[in-house]
Amino acid sequence: MTARILIIEDETLVAMELRFVLEDLGHEVLGVAATAKAARDLVRENDVDLALVDIHLSDGPTGINLGRELGQEMGVSVLFMTANPGMVRDGVAGTIGVLSKPTDEQAVQTAVDYALRRRQGQPVDYAPPGLQLFG
Amino acid sequence: MHVPGRDRPDEDACLTHPKVECPRWDEADRLRALKQYGVLDTTPEASFDDLANLAARICETTMAAVSLVDAERQWFKAEIGLGARETPRPLSFCAHAMLADDAMIVKDALLDPRFADNALVTGAPHIRFYAGHPLKTPDGVSLGALCVLDEKPRPEGLTELQAMALKTLAEQVMTQLELRRALLERDRSQHIARLAMEASAYVGAWDWDITQNLVVADERFARMYGVDAAAAQNGAPIEVFTASVHPDDVARVHDEIERAKSGEGIFVSEYRLTSNGVVRWVLARGQVYFDRAGEAVRLPGIAVDITERKQIETDLAETARALSESETRFRVLADAMPQMVWSTLPDGFHDYYNARWYEFTGVPAGSTDGEGWNDMFHADDQQRAWGIWRHSLETGEPYEIEYRLKHHSGVYRWTLGRAVAVRDEQGEITRWFGTLTDIDELKKLEQGRELVSQELSHRIKNIFAVITALVALSARQYPEAKAFSASLRTRIAALARAHEFVRPHTETSKTTIGATTLHSFLSDLFKAYADETGTPRVRIDGDDAVFDDQAATSVALLFHELATNAAKYGALSEKGGLVDLSTARDEDRFVLTWTESGGPTVQGEPSRTGFGSSLATLSVQGQLGGRLEREWRAEGLKVIVDLPATALSRRRAANAVGN
Numbered sequence: 001m002t003a004r005i006l007i008i009e010d011e012t013l014v015a016m017e018l019r020f021v022l023e024d025l026g027h028e029v030l031g032v033a034a035t036a037k038a039a040r041d042l043v044r045e046n047d048v049d050l051a052l053v054d055i056h057l058s059d060g061p062t063g064i065n066l067g068r069e070l071g072q073e074m075g076v077s078v079l080f081m082t083a084n085p086g087m088v089r090d091g092v093a094g095t096i097g098v099l100s101k102p103t104d105e106q107a108v109q110t111a112v113d114y115a116l117r118r119r120q121g122q123p124v125d126y127a128p129p130g131l132q133l134f135g
Numbered sequence: 136m137h138v139p140g141r142d143r144p145d146e147d148a149c150l151t152h153p154k155v156e157c158p159r160w161d162e163a164d165r166l167r168a169l170k171q172y173g174v175l176d177t178t179p180e181a182s183f184d185d186l187a188n189l190a191a192r193i194c195e196t197t198m199a200a201v202s203l204v205d206a207e208r209q210w211f212k213a214e215i216g217l218g219a220r221e222t223p224r225p226l227s228f229c230a231h232a233m234l235a236d237d238a239m240i241v242k243d244a245l246l247d248p249r250f251a252d253n254a255l256v257t258g259a260p261h262i263r264f265y266a267g268h269p270l271k272t273p274d275g276v277s278l279g280a281l282c283v284l285d286e287k288p289r290p291e292g293l294t295e296l297q298a299m300a301l302k303t304l305a306e307q308v309m310t311q312l313e314l315r316r317a318l319l320e321r322d323r324s325q326h327i328a329r330l331a332m333e334a335s336a337y338v339g340a341w342d343w344d345i346t347q348n349l350v351v352a353d354e355r356f357a358r359m360y361g362v363d364a365a366a367a368q369n370g371a372p373i374e375v376f377t378a379s380v381h382p383d384d385v386a387r388v389h390d391e392i393e394r395a396k397s398g399e400g401i402f403v404s405e406y407r408l409t410s411n412g413v414v415r416w417v418l419a420r421g422q423v424y425f426d427r428a429g430e431a432v433r434l435p436g437i438a439v440d441i442t443e444r445k446q447i448e449t450d451l452a453e454t455a456r457a458l459s460e461s462e463t464r465f466r467v468l469a470d471a472m473p474q475m476v477w478s479t480l481p482d483g484f485h486d487y488y489n490a491r492w493y494e495f496t497g498v499p500a501g502s503t504d505g506e507g508w509n510d511m512f513h514a515d516d517q518q519r520a521w522g523i524w525r526h527s528l529e530t531g532e533p534y535e536i537e538y539r540l541k542h543h544s545g546v547y548r549w550t551l552g553r554a555v556a557v558r559d560e561q562g563e564i565t566r567w568f569g570t571l572t573d574i575d576e577l578k579k580l581e582q583g584r585e586l587v588s589q590e591l592s593h594r595i596k597n598i599f600a601v602i603t604a605l606v607a608l609s610a611r612q613y614p615e616a617k618a619f620s621a622s623l624r625t626r627i628a629a630l631a632r633a634h635e636f637v638r639p640h641t642e643t644s645k646t647t648i649g650a651t652t653l654h655s656f657l658s659d660l661f662k663a664y665a666d667e668t669g670t671p672r673v674r675i676d677g678d679d680a681v682f683d684d685q686a687a688t689s690v691a692l693l694f695h696e697l698a699t700n701a702a703k704y705g706a707l708s709e710k711g712g713l714v715d716l717s718t719a720r721d722e723d724r725f726v727l728t729w730t731e732s733g734g735p736t737v738q739g740e741p742s743r744t745g746f747g748s749s750l751a752t753l754s755v756q757g758q759l760g761g762r763l764e765r766e767w768r769a770e771g772l773k774v775i776v777d778l779p780a781t782a783l784s785r786r787r788a789a790n791a792v793g794n
Contacts, residue, residue: 011597017604020611056593083596083631101596102603102628104621107663129663 002026003049003116006042008066009081010034010058014101018052018081021105025112036062039070048076050115053095055082064092071095077119079111079131091134098132107131160276166206168276172316175203175210182311183213184559185566186281186304191215192557192568193300194293196283198260201308202229203270203279212308217260217284226255228284232267233277238301241265243288264289266298268305273313281305310457317451321444341376341421342435345396348372356438359417361410381407381414395423396431405441416445475571477508481556481564483528495573497543513539513547520552531556531564540571548575592634599631622747626695632660633691636682653690653718653783654679660694664707672707673698677718680725682783689754690783696747696754697729697774706734706771725778731771740767759783 005027009015015032022029030046033039035058039051051070055063063080064087070076071094078095080088085098096118099111110128117124127133160168169175183201191199198216202209209227211220224230228250232239244250244263255262267282281304293301339356343349349370352360357367360376380388384406395402402421407414421436469476470490478487485504493500496511503511512520516538527534534554539547554569603624610620636656654675661673682690698707698714706712712733719726755763761778 011601011604013608014600014604017607020608056597083600084593086635100632101600102624102631104624104628126667126669129665129669 001113001116001120002028003112004028004030004047005112006030006039006046006048006051006076007032008034008036008039008051008053008057008063010054010056014054018108021108022112024105025109027112035059036066039066043070043074043076048074049119050077050079050112052079052081052099052112055080055084055087061087064088067095068092077115079115085132088134095134097127097134099130100132103130160274162206165276165278168272168274169203169205169278171319172278172312173319174212174312174315175205177212179213179559179561181559181565183308184215185557186308186311187213187215188557188565190281190283190301190304193304194266194283194297196264196266196285198262198284200229200282200284201270201279202227202267202282204230204233204277209279222255226253228253228255228262228265229267229280229282232265232280232282233269235269238266238268238293238298239280240292242290242292245288260284261286263287266293266301268301270305270309270312272309278312281308310454313454313457314451317447317454321447321451340435340437342433343373343421344370344433346430346432350376352376359408359410359415359438359440361408379408379410381409383407392434395421395434399423400425402434402436405445415440415442417441472570477554477569477571479567479569481566483524483567492571495540495542495571511541513541515539527554527556528567531558534567534569537574548573549578550574595634596631599627599634603627622699625699626692629660629691629695630688632656633687636687651681652679653682656682656690657694657716660691661698664698664702666710672712673714673716675716675718678720678725680718680720680783686759686783689758693751693754693776696751700745700747701731701734701772704735705737706731709734712771720780723780725780725783727776727778729772729774729776731773734771736769737767737772740765 005022007015007018007022007029009018009032015034019029019032030048031042033042037059039053042048043051048070051067053063053067053070055061057063057066063082067078067080071078071092078092080092080095080098081101081103082088082098083101085100088098096115097111099107107128107130111131114124114128114131187199187201191197198214200211200215200217201213202211204224204227206224208221208224209229211217214220228239228241228244231249241247241250242264244253244256244265250256250262250265253262262284264285264287265282266284267280269280270278272278281301283301339353339359341350341352341356344351350367350373351370352362352367354364354367357364361379362371362375366375377385377388388404388406391404392402400423402419402423405416405418407416417438418441419436419438421434423431424433424435426432472489472491475492475495476487476489477485477492479485485508488503492503496503498511509517509521520536520538523536524534526532533556534552536552538550538552540550542548551572551574552569553572554567556564557566557568559565606620606624606627610616633656636651636659657673657675658671661671661675664672666672701707701712701714706714712731715728715730715732717728717730719728752763755761755776755778759778759782761776761782764775764777766773766775
């Protein structure tokens with residue numbers, strides 16, 4: 001199962017490694033956005049299945065609102081990836097959950113698979129370890 | 136040093152203490168004066184207890200007393216911490232202090248030849264420090280002293296403020312005694328007046344024929360009013376008599392007569408008479424008779440000399456004024472404090488605030504008496520403040536709280552409130568004294584520090600993510616380094632998790648990460664090893680503990696290595712395998728037992744030790760100062776980590792020892 005994925009992350013090295021991991025898994029990475037505005041532009045121009053969203057971006061802690069907007073208004077599945085999961089402890093409407101950084105290939109793979117299965121309406125019995133689900 | 140029956144008091148003290156001016160009165164005068172106050176052997180009274188208590192509190196001593204020196208003993212009208220109502224006079228410090236004009240300070244009784252052998256110094260209550268201010272009557276006769284005492288010597292003596300407070304409080308004790316004497320005298324004089332009236336010892340009688348305006352009076356009445364006795368016997372116009380009424384009272388007496396005539400019928404008036412330059416007070420009392428038409432026709436009556444009673448009443452007013460002056464001085468003292476000061480009755484009714492309170496809140500004086508103060512708090516703090524205050528009122532425990540108090544500018548400022556109960560001899564609370572300190576600036580600094588700390592923590596966690604990405608990216612070029620990179624990254628990840636649990640947390644930051652204990656940290660760390668239904672495969676039970684940043688890296692690495700190893704070779708490498716981790720606090724040890732089961736059969740101790748195992752051993756024996764034992768049992772590995780209980784939070788343990 002391959003998907004079109006957008007990486008929203010302002011740390012170049014972290015974004016680059018994540019891109020490699022996703023591409024190794026056979027996914028298509030549409031691009032990397034370091035600000036909320038760049039992310040919106042990319043989503044408008046492309047057909048995006050899944051966005052991996054960091055909370056602290058170049059333009060501040062704009063990731064939470066961005067994630068909610070992408071999930072609720074733009075039809076994108078959203079997974080947060082952040083070093084500070086406490087920031088979204090109470091959950092964000094319209095998004096799936098949060099993955100704590102630093103993480104590894106295994107955790108990224110299972111979390112992305114889980115998100116895509118849910119997007120396609122496939123039954124998923126359990127949440128992958130390391131992924132904190134909302135709601 | 137005292138010989139009973141001697142006439143002059145404590146001549147020895149005059150000799151050994153050359154600064155003392157020997158009194159102008161003798162011991163007989165002194166005992167007579169003391170007797171007039173009628174205070175010896177009376178029951179304790181809150182007004183004196185409060186003063187002794189306040190003296191001890193302000194002078195920061197464990198004991199205080201209002202001591203009155205009788206012929207053979209000193210007797211305590213109030214006493215804090217002494218546990219006696221009287222002691223023999225030869226032991227009395229106050230018998231010395233009362234001879235001075237100002238306070239007598241004994242910084243260390245053991246070093247003072249006058250007191251070094253005193254039984255109150257060598258035995259209970261072990262007095263070492265003493266400060267007493269004489270209690271002198273308005274005539275300068277010493278009755279005793281207000282004193283504060285302590286079991287510890289105090290080379291620095293009293294501060295200027297404490298000395299001033301002791302003097303003010305001694306004056307207040309004296310004012311209370313004066314009030315008591317004035318009341319006693321009034322009672323006595325009223326008794327005499329009643330006896331006198333019964334014996335018809337009135338000044339005189341008159342009968343005024345209003346229609347003809349003729350007053351017929353007896354000789355005594357006439358003399359009092361400066362009227363010729365013969366003329367009075369024949370009758371004279373009332374103006375002849377009223378001419379001697381004091382000019383300030385004339386109009387009032389005239390009105391009172393008119394009121395009696397115009398219907399009230401009874402005439403009662405107290406006024407002054409001046410004759411031959413002497414002023415005397417009289418009480419006149421008469422009855423008006425009316426004719427059928429309702430006209431007043433006759434007013435007979437009697438007059439009594441009340442000059443003596445009036446004098447006592449004036450004295451009483453004077454004493455009351457002095458009392459309020461003395462209280463004014465206490466207020467000046469309280470107003471000089473940098474904090475807001477308040478006081479309540481035992482039931483919590485607020486009846487006093489110092490000037491600082493009104494300055495801070497800007498409310499009109501008196502408007503926050505009773506329960507009015509509650510509106511001064513931020514709405515979110517009111518319920519909490521009430522709860523804590525009610526608890527203190529019920530239990531008598533000291534009151535302490537931080538809340539937001541409304542400043543006169545309209546903003547709420549953080550304030551530290553504290554209060555203690557003042558108790559009488561029976562342990563009953565007589566009053567609560569409290570202070571309020573503005574800590575708003577402090578709070579802002581604290582909040583600022585919290586923001587910086589959060590920001591720093593975000594960045595540190597981000598650095599862990601960047602380092603991990605860098606390691607992964609670097610390893611991509613060297614496929615042979617893949618395994619190395621993976622294990623290094625998981626170790627860094629374990630450290631990153633530990634960081635969140637041990638950074639200093641405040642009330643606000645704590646709520647975003649939940650509990651920060653060892654168990655919650657380990658559950659989080661082992662989440663990655665849960666089975667496909669999310670059920671943990673490392674089961675934790677036993678005593679929980681907190682741990683600090685010094686222990687965090689070691690704990691994180693130890694359990695990361697144990698879990699990684701179990702996932703590769705041990706119980707977690709097979710479906711259905713489990714680990715039980717029990718933690719137990721046993722006096723000064725903290726023991727963690729890691730027991731694997733349901734995995735592949737263990738073939739005995741491995742011939743080669745991996746770096747992971749070395750890391751675990753190093754963490755426990757090097758960093759944490761404990762012991763690590765591995766038991767290679769066939770059913771699964773068992774690891775026992777035995778730590779000193781203090782190893783998990785060494786900083787806290789160090790602080791505890793320091794305290």
